[in-house]
Amino acid sequence: MxxxxxxxxxxxxxxxxxxxxxxxxxxxxxxxxxxxxxxxxxxxxxxxxxxxxxxxxxxxxxxxxxxxxxxxxxxxxxxxxxxxxxxxxxxxxxxxxxxxxxxxxxxxxTPGTVMDGKGIHESENNFIASVSEFRDGYGLALSDLTTGENLAVFIERIEDVMSEIYSVSAKEIVVSSKFNEHTAAQLKERCGATISIEDGEITERIEIAKHLPGEELTETFMRLYTYLQKTQKRSLDHLQPVQVYELEEAMKIDLYSKRNLELTETIRSKSKKGSLLWLLDETKTAMGGRLLKQWIDRPLIRASQIEERQEMVETLINHLFEREDLRERLKEVYDLERLAGRVAFGNVNARDLIQLKESLKQVPSIKELVGSLNHKKAKERAGLIDPCGDLLDLLEEALHENPPLSLKEGNLIKDGYHQKLDEYRDASKNGKDWIARLEQQERAYTGIRSLKVGFNKVFGYYIEVTKANLHLLEDGRYERKQTLTNAERYITPELKEKEALILEAENNICELEYELFAVLREKVKQFIPRLQRLAKQMSELDALQCFATISENRHYTKPVFSDNEVKVIEGRHPVVEKVMDSQEYVPNNCLMGDSREMLLITGPNMSGKSTYMRQIALLSIMAQIGCFVPAKEAVLPIFDQIFTRIGAADDLISGQSTFMVEMLEAKNAIVNATKDSLILFDEIGRGTSTYDGMALAQAIIEYVHDHIGAKTLFSTHYHELTVLEDKLPQLKNVHVRAEEYNGTVVFLHQIKEGAADKSYGIHVAQLAELPDDLISRAQEILKQLEQTGDKPELPAVSEKKSAVREEPAQLSFFADGEKEQKAPAVSNKEKQVLEAFKSINILDMTPLEAMNEMYKLQKKLK
Ligand SMILES: Nc1ncnc2c1ncn2[C@@H]1O[C@H](COP(=O)(O)OP(=O)(O)OP(=O)(O)O)[C@@H](O)[C@H]1O
Ligand SMILES: [Mg+2]
The missing domain is CATH 3.40.1170.10 (DNA repair protein MutS, domain I)
Incomplete structure (x- = not known):
């Protein structure tokens, strides 16, 4: 065939x-x-x-x-x-x-191995992952070809593997062909990644992987490395030694919670704007931006490590001028990590090397600046910076200040760097000087004032004379080369000779420059490990100055760590505060600890319950990455994990219902939380019918209270749950205050002790301008319910049902108890709407659902 x-x-x-x-x-x-x-x-x-x-x-x-x-x-x-x-x-x-x-x-x-283009964001890593399955867990290796970073970790649960892959947004996952198909499909869906198969023989251990503990990580990383080699078919010299880490070294935040808390992107638009990363990002370099994201993804859990960052941040806050200076200098530092990557790949051009040179120029003053800070740790840090002065000298000596993008056109190498090159340049220059003088000479000789000497790519150098002046040329001295409409172009033997000299010299120059550049590039290659170390130091400084800058600009406080106590005085939600203009934001306290491990939060809709809960989580994360926090005073324990169940994270991709996701997230917290964890449960049980949901909510609270003891914030619409305070010693009621003013609610966004006395759902409906009749009817139903206590029957509605059936023409439904009023005639359409309205079970609805339903019904009537 x-x-x-x-x-x-x-x-x-x-x-x-x-x-x-x-x-x-x-x-x-x-x-x-x-x-x-x-x-x-x-x-x-x-x-x-x-x-x-x-x-x-x-x-x-x-x-x-x-x-x-x-x-x-x-x-x-x-x-x-x-x-x-x-x-x-x-x-x-x-x-x-x-x-x-x-x-x-x-x-x-492949998606995981692109080196440039719009797909590569400068402030984000471009990781490719590989996963291998073993008897008691999974090996995960990560590699970023653009920066040369390599990571490896052993993880027991596949959920945690997914979380890790999700948080670094790896676009491609390499597995063996024997890898469990179902798991691979899950990885692909959850992480939105391309799956690639690599079964190649795992060759001998390479230098950067020599130190890996255990066969599992070695096999996992070597699979990734083999894949990279096969796809790239070139030098991977810039790959750095694999860094082994453990999930337990950092605060664990699962995939759902990362999304819910909008750490690096918002839920709705999936953009950085509006996220914690967006708020904090005062970095000046691309490397610093990437490190900041890594830090947010993995908050620390060891006090000593956190305090080390804090000390630097504090020192930088105390040295405003030095900090400003540092920021200015960092702004001039290009992406050393990615430059090093391109050097290794062999696709670095002269302009890249100029960027490298400009960056290196900044380093000595950065080193000096950090050394001058009045703190031991800062001085130590400065001492470790290697400015790579020898590389800077080399680049300054060799590189032309303003090289072109192309490597084939010359102008790459400075005069005085290479003798032969200087000779060629002299030859070319002499020739050109001679030609520059030729015009004057020929004009004098022939007496033709308009005579010109020129150059074009096809014919080379020429002497141009207009047709009117041709008779002035001496016979035999000029050889015709090209005829134009009103001029002739000539060449002389002398000119021809000089031209050949110049062209040859220029050709030699370009070739030699290219060679010299290639040699230079090889020399720069030797510096890659040192450059990578420098890049790390610069990115850390950048991230730390970023914390100092944001902390000072937004009046943050240095948090203090405790064993068990939470004491946040006048805390603010960092992002909401920024978005809404800080004067309007109402600060709140949060006190938790002995006999207050759990807070049950009640309060009207729109009062700020969710905001308050997220605020505590964000403050903890900010504290544990080493940043200061938005509060007047903050004492916080070091949390090992944060779990959230906050609405609006419907898992559309996996096709699970909202309520199922809610339960899965709750399970995740209940199974994995420890007494050192923070749990946020925002209106758990809201997604099912009232009594069902309330029962679940109560059972969850009791379970966490009795079996886990984690710090828990639990917000709820079910006022009935507030009685739990009497039964559970660790649970305290708090509420968000709202007040009625002239018949409408005013949200004070203030957290107070005790349970809320009222639900203001109906007021919110009123704010949303639902029909007046409907609102008064709702108030009526509420009154009846309050009288009957918390009996599950809905007597008011069933009574009305029969009323409508008996007297269909009467609008008693709306004008309850005013039968003497004259009833208007009811059209068929209106009847339909009434029937529909009757069958609605308002008590099973969220306010929003009720609003939607009302809207639909009203539309039918119009
Ligand atoms: N402390 C605060 N100061 C000022 N405004 C606030 C504060 N807290 C919340 N808000 C504002 O109130 C709005 C509603 O807040 P949030 O969503 O937290 O309320 P909620 O009680 O959770 O409402 P629901 O019960 O409907 O879920 C927010 O969009 C925010 O703009
Ligand atoms: Mg809410």
């Missing part, structure tokens, strides 16, 4: 067979072509025209292509959609080829 194809298509099919899971970009002249299924799929995904060509078989072969020079944008589009692209180049000179030109795949670009 294959034999009937042309040799080129046969070659294509052979290569394609090895890259089934990637689009094969097959280089043909100035295009990358795709054939067969690839072509069909690519033409759809990229919206490019599908054509066809003869390939030796009876049917034409589907084909589409993209121009070589604009391929990057197309590749990026495919990668973004989770595809892989194999770049297949001609690897021999077509002129020298016998038969079909040799072609090979030179690089496989």
């Amino acid at each position: 294959m034999a009937s194809y042309t040799p080129m298509i046969q070659q294509y099919l052979k290569i394609k067979a090895e890259h089934q899971d990637a689009f094969l970009f097959f280089r043909l002249g100035d295009f990358y072509e795709m054939f067969f299924e690839d072509a069909k799929k690519a033409s759809q995904e990229l919206e490019i025209t599908l054509t066809s060509r003869d390939g030796g078989s009876a049917d034409k072969i589907p084909m589409c292509g993209v121009p070589y020079h604009s391929a990057a944008a197309y590749i990026e589009q495919l990668i973004k959609k989770g595809y892989k692209v194999a770049i297949c180049e001609q690897t021999e000179d077509p002129k020298a080829a016998k038969g079909v030109v040799k072609r090979e795949v030179v690089q496989l670009i």
